[in-house]
Amino acid sequence: MSESPSPSPTLQQIAERLGVSKTAVSMALRDQPRISARLKKRVRQTAVALGYTPNALVAAHMAHLRSRRTPRYQATLALALSWSRAQIRQSVAGDIYRLYRRGVHERAAQLGYVIEEFSLDVGAGGLEPARLAHVLKSRGIHGIVAAPVPKPGGRLEFAWEDFAAVALGYSIGAPDLHRACQDAFGGMGCVLAEVSARGYRRPGLVLAREDDARVNHLALARFLAWQRTESAGEPVPELLLEEQRADIVMRWFREHRPDVVISSSAQVCGWLREAGIRVPRDAGFASTFWLPVFKGLSGVYENYDLIGASAVDMLVGQLHRNERGVPAEPKHTLLPGRWMDGSTLRAGPERRGAARKPSEYGTNNTLS
Helix, strand or coil: CCCCCCCCCCHHHHHHHHCCCHHHHHHHHCCCCCCCHHHHHHHHHHHHHHCCCCCHHHHHHHHHHHHCCCCCCCEEEEEEECCCHHHHHCCCHHHHHHHHHHHHHHHHHHHCEEEEEEECCHHHCCCCHHHHHHHHHHCCCCEEEECCCCCCCEECCCCHHHCEEEEECCCEEECCCEEEEECHHHHHHHHHHHHHHCCCCCEEEEEEHHHHHHCCCHHHHHHHHHHHHCCCCCCCCCEEECCCCHHHHHHHHHHHCCCEEEECCCHHHHHHHHCCCCCCCCCEEEEEEECCCCCCCCEEECCHHHHHHHHHHHHHHHHHCCCCCCCCCCCEEEECCEEECCCCCCCCHHHHCCCCCCCCCCCECCCC
């Protein structure tokens, strides 16, 4: 007959072995900032040596009880910006940043953390990476949410070995950090499913090359795969723009005559209308980059606020596990978006009285 497994040692037994209180052991295992790094290390080493395994049911119950209370301050986390304040104010990046920022701050507050923002744009009064690392250490800040960088694929130099970190989106090319990202591949699939359901057969794609690179080419990949495996009409060549110019877009449109244009740029819809194209009567338009300021457009909202919240969850998890530095196996958390109905596509089947199959990607609603 097999022997029963030995019971896991208790927190009290670990505390007695170390000569500290049970509360101190509990706080050390939860990586609470009020416990010194030296004691945390001793507690973890002793817990491993004794074969301690946390009780998942008890942990879940205690987490539930804590969630019903106003969270007590845990620690301060950093939101590191590579954009200057002026760049944020003067571009659509400002709208995205505010959504990311809202998600980061709200989720951190729910968990008992405070967010402090720092800029790495030295030319606009930001801090040099080495100086920022020193400031963060002196303030006891060990976790960083890294905001997107202006040019996708760039390297973000920093003393990552001393910090837990999560990147927002794909734009930071190196180092390869844990990331919270929009599901750009699924988002394009959602757009294609929507335009197909509305009877469009020859969609054309217009993307700025930088926008394509910013989502790691995933939207373009989904579009090309759809053309190869799912399209019922004659494929329309995609247009990748080195620079945003109306004459280039309209020359492409008149040559290929897509019945709907899909683009990351709302400006493209304006160019179509300025050229006398009646949207959606003559051709439809759908955005892969819907934002609340684009209320009249049909498209996918990438849930930037939820991405920010997810980044905080990932970061807090690293801190609890005492993980620091560039990960050997980075984890990417993909957040699905939501389809937002506007007036730039003709009515879908549900508006003509036919039952419509719900999208698997997101809900058909409006951002509140």
